[in-house]
Amino acid sequence: MTSKDQAGSDRLELVVGRRKLCFPATWLRDNCPCAQCQDPVSGQKFADITDIPGDLIITGIEEAGESVVLTYAPDQHRSGFSRRWLAEHALDGYRDGDGRTEDDKELWLPADLDRGPQASWPRYLAEPADRARTLDAVLRWGFVLLHDVPTEPGMVLEVAASFGFVFDVRVQPAPGNLAFTSRAILPHTDNPYRDPVPTVQLLHCLSTAENGGDTGLVDGFAAAAALRARDAGAFDVLTRTAVPFGYIDKETELWASQPLIQLSPRGRIRGVRFNNRSARPLRLPYAEVAAFYPAYRRWAGLLAQPERQLNLRLAAGDCLVFDNTRILHARTAFSVTPGSPGRHLQGCYADLDGLASTLAVLRRPGNYEHKEES
Ligand code: FE2
Numbered sequence: 001m002t003s004k005d006q007a008g009s010d011r012l013e014l015v016v017g018r019r020k021l022c023f024p025a026t027w028l029r030d031n032c033p034c035a036q037c038q039d040p041v042s043g044q045k046f047a048d049i050t051d052i053p054g055d056l057i058i059t060g061i062e063e064a065g066e067s068v069v070l071t072y073a074p075d076q077h078r079s080g081f082s083r084r085w086l087a088e089h090a091l092d093g094y095r096d097g098d099g100r101t102e103d104d105k106e107l108w109l110p111a112d113l114d115r116g117p118q119a120s121w122p123r124y125l126a127e128p129a130d131r132a133r134t135l136d137a138v139l140r141w142g143f144v145l146l147h148d149v150p151t152e153p154g155m156v157l158e159v160a161a162s163f164g165f166v167f168d169v170r171v172q173p174a175p176g177n178l179a180f181t182s183r184a185i186l187p188h189t190d191n192p193y194r195d196p197v198p199t200v201q202l203l204h205c206l207s208t209a210e211n212g213g214d215t216g217l218v219d220g221f222a223a224a225a226a227l228r229a230r231d232a233g234a235f236d237v238l239t240r241t242a243v244p245f246g247y248i249d250k251e252t253e254l255w256a257s258q259p260l261i262q263l264s265p266r267g268r269i270r271g272v273r274f275n276n277r278s279a280r281p282l283r284l285p286y287a288e289v290a291a292f293y294p295a296y297r298r299w300a301g302l303l304a305q306p307e308r309q310l311n312l313r314l315a316a317g318d319c320l321v322f323d324n325t326r327i328l329h330a331r332t333a334f335s336v337t338p339g340s341p342g343r344h345l346q347g348c349y350a351d352l353d354g355l356a357s358t359l360a361v362l363r364r365p366g367n368y369e370h371k372e373e374s
Contacts, residue, residue, distance in 0.1 A: 010057050012070065016087040023091060025058045029072060031089075032079035094266065099139060099356060101268035105326070106140050107222035110310040117141050121149040121159070121319070128368035135163055135359040138200065139352075143217060143322035149204055151316045156204035156346045159319050164354020182209075182336050182343075187218045187303055187328035190349075192273040193245035195256035198349030201324045205314035209343035213334030216309040220272035221326050223302045224261050228269075234295035239263050241292045244280040245273070255280075260299065262325075271325040274303060303328060314345070323352060 012023045029052050030045075032038065038045055053074055060071035069080045097104060117137035123130045124146065137144040149155050191197050203215070228235040242257040262271035282289050302308070309330065314320060322329065334343050362368065 008057055008059055008073075012058055012061065012068075014063075014068065014083070014086070016083050019087065019090065019092070021086060021090050021092070023086065025056045025070075025072065026052055027091070028058075028070060028079060028081070029056055029077065032077070033081070033085075034079060036077075037079075097264075098353075100325070100352070101264045101266075101270045102221045102225060103268055104139070105142065105221055107225055108141065108219045108310075109222060109308055111307065113141075113310060116310060116312070117144045119144055119146050121146050121317075124162075128362055131162075132359055132362045132368065135355055135362070138321055138323060138355060139359065142219060142221075142327040143320060145312065145314075146319040146321060147315075148317050149319040151206045153206065153346060156202050156319060156348050159204065159321065160200075160202050160348050160350040163358040164351055182213075182334050184333040185331050186276075187216060187309065187330040188275040188277070189220070189273050189328055190275070190324050191247075191254075192258070192275045193247040193254040193256050193278050195258060197256075197271075197273065197324060199323065199325050199352035200321065200350040200355055201329070201347060202319060202321050202350065203314070203329075203345050203347045204319040205316055206344040206346060207316050207341040208314065209334035210337050210340065211335040212332045213343040214332045215312045215314055215320065216330035216332070217312065217322065218303055218308045218310070218328040218330070219326065220274065220303070220328050221269050223299075223308060224269045224272055227261075227299055227302055231295075231298055234298045235261065237291050237295040238299055241282075241284070241288060241295075243273070243282065243292075245275065245278045246280045247278055260296070272328070274300075274328055276300075324349070325352065 010025050012021075012025065012028060014021055030049060037047055053072075055074065057073050058070050059073045060069075062069040062071075066082050066084065067080055068083060068086065069078060071078050117134075119130060119134040119137070124134050125131075134144050134146065146159065149159060189197065190201055224235070227238075238261045239259050242259055244255065244257040247254045258273055260273050261269065262273070264270045282292060284292070312320070336342055
């Protein structure tokens, strides 16, 4: 199709290389890069979508080398695009992801991992490339184990502050919460009664128990994908049933009602919540409750499979950083020896988008040499 044929069209069609690209006129106009439409520094749009005429068409196309200049009717506005930009923004697939669904993750069983992603805190501080590798591990594998973090109280905040914004550093809840006993805790995600849930969790080991207190990690995305493959009906029920979670103490009252498996708008796995301790009574029509329980059991059974659990023993100075929207964590019971410091972990929450932002800035050209990582 020649440029002439397209004049008066509600779309632009052009060929770049061997690709045939097609863009709606409204989309082009909405993304017009001219100084009237977009702030040249921030790229933020000045106009609202309602400012674009509803009967917009393209009446002129001028192609010269890399440049494509469009004229629209009814208002004669002109937009200049580069062919390269248009090719990069081709509307021929799904590129709107934020990196948070199963599509951008490496799903694992412990058997797939060699030692699991690990890093050294002093090297992390000294080497931007090492920092990028470490942060990338959290996005890709869901966790990283940082060694040699000084065993001083409060260091966990320094680790969290190194990749973004620390929100919600939570004071330890009142004793009596199971987490602050020596009992075993089964795989769970933290704070399901919050919305959004804390997306990154850090656990810094200051001292260990003589016996027990080992940490377990389960890839909730891998388990959810397995549930979908084996029992699509149960998977579907868990993505559609909002489960109420709650936490109440003297200073706090938090409630959130969300499905146990959260999907992206395209139906890809994007988050899991699992914590029976804080689940509250379902209040749904009988038939929905009756359908929920077998699905819930099936899901719990999958998450509890020993072959899904990676077992780690945190040493003093280790700081585990993991994606709380994906990775379930557990611990074994441990001994309490009078007179010994005993098991002491400090934890805090941070944000996965803050971590991703820190990584993206680290990876900007020139910020560190992109050497082959050995
Ligand atoms: Fe926890």
